[in-house]
Amino acid sequence: MTAATAVRPDPTTGVSTVDIVGCGVFSAAGRGLAPLAEAFALPPAGVPEPTAEPGWPALPTRPLPGFDPAALLGRKGLSRLTRTDQLVLAAVADALEDVGDGTRPAESDSVGPGPAESGIVTGTALGSPNAVLAFLRDTFEQASPYLVNPSHFPGTLMNSAAGKAAIRHGLTGLNATVSGGAMASLNALRYARTALLEGRARRLFTGGTEELSSTGAWAWHRGRALAAGTALAEGCAVFTLDAGSSARVLGRIHTVTTGFADPVDGLGGVSARLAATVREALTTAGLTPDDVTLVVPGSSGRRGWAAVEERGLREVFGAGPRLRTHRVLGETHSAGVALNLATVLAGWRYPWQTTGLGRVAVLTSAGFDGSVGCLVVTHP
Known part of the structure; x- marks a missing residue:
């Protein structure tokens, strides 16, 4: 079964696309789009040595x-913020500044809706794994389960980062957190696109986040889920999305399409469902495979899944070149698609750093549960 975003175009303008008008990003390349463009203009660096920190498995990592x-x-209240909270708050602040809303303009300002008219949609696998496990451990280690520190509880909630970012930045509109593992960022973008096109929001700060934690590292290590030569990493990318209300556009999202493979069909079924999802996304966007100038797979850092995803992509595009970001950014799981999108935008904003991206990009991903998705974005 495949679910395509429901579109209700504006009756006066006929707009059925969503514009990316700002971006805040923290990745293994650094802060912002410029370091991303620079990182991909250089030969990929070698894989870091496995960490030797106490309490961590012997995995290569790429911290920010x-x-x-x-x-x-600022230091006020910092101790009550999880790493995930910190990443989202900082990325939203940069996205606000990038779009010109850092000074909280009036509603009539030409840059578009102000923070008070804006909402937030974040994609995450779990929230903060370290916070969840630490709180859970306390329920066993304290004299009684209820003797946990109540101030730590908010950080265990999946929507903690979105809520705190909204409070800090005055985003009083739609507020949502979307889970989905490796598909989390793509699901968040799909949710936000639907909300904007159906008039449920005017501006949404949307993206994905993943913190680097010992808890998560042990899960990847025990599951032997990382592809050979891939570092486990963290990052966050937040995009300012408008339904065609701004003159300044970094990229234009045409469609976000998701689907699920039938478990009885095995990994071959995942590849086939991905191919069908990509074709549906292109048809919805009014494009053909020949129009696509850049393909960005999202599963390259996960053991075995790169081949599954590539098989589906070859059904549609053949054996063309791919932009595999895991060599630079590492495996960032729920933030992967968001960071891949930021990489594409970096190439478009700084074309002298990364040449040959063209103007039509397709970003894909596949989850461990057989979920698949495709994002079609163009340079306006």
């Missing part, structure tokens, strides 16, 4: 370079 939460967010 120079990420200083106190400098970005």
Whole structure:
């Protein structure tokens, strides 16, 4: 079964696309789009040595370079923020600044809806794995289960980051958190696109986040889920989305389509469902495979899944070149599609750094549960 985003175009303008008008991103390349463009203009660096930190498995990791939460967010209340909270709050702040809303303009300002008219949609696999496990451990280790620290509980909620970002930045519109593992960012973008096109929001800060934690690292290690030569990483990318109300556009989302493979069909069924989903997305966008100039797979960092995804892509595009971001950004799971989209936008914003991206990009992903998805974005 495949679910395509329901579209209700504006009766006066006929708009059925969503514009990306700003971006805040923290990745293994650094802060912002410029470091991303620079990173992909250089030969890929080698895989880091496995970490030797106490309490961590022997996996190569790529933490964020120079990420200083106190400098970005201030020290007040910082100890009550999880790593996931910090990443989302900082990325939303950068997205606000990038689009020109950092000074909280009036509703009549030409840059579009202000923060008070805006909402937030985040994609995440779990929220903060370390916060969840630490709170759960306390229920066993304290003299009684109820003797946990209640101030730690909000950080265990999946929607903690979205809620705190909305409070801090005054985003009083739609507020949602979408889960879905490796598909989380893509699902969040689909949700936000639907909300904007159906008039349930005017502006949404939308993206995905993944924190690097010892808890998550052990899960990847025990499950032997990382592809050879891939580092486990973290990151967050948040995009300012408008339903065609801004003159300044970084990219234009035409469609986000998702689907599920029937478990009885095995991995071959996942490939086939991905191919069908990509074809449906292109048809909805009014494009053909020949129009696509860039294909960005999302499963390259996961053991065995790169081949599953590639098989589906070859059904549609043949054996053309792919932009495989895991060599630079590592495996970022629920933030993967968001960081891939940020990479595409970086190439379009700084074309002298990354040439040959063209103007039509297809981003895909496949989850461990057989879920698949496709995002079609163009340079306006």
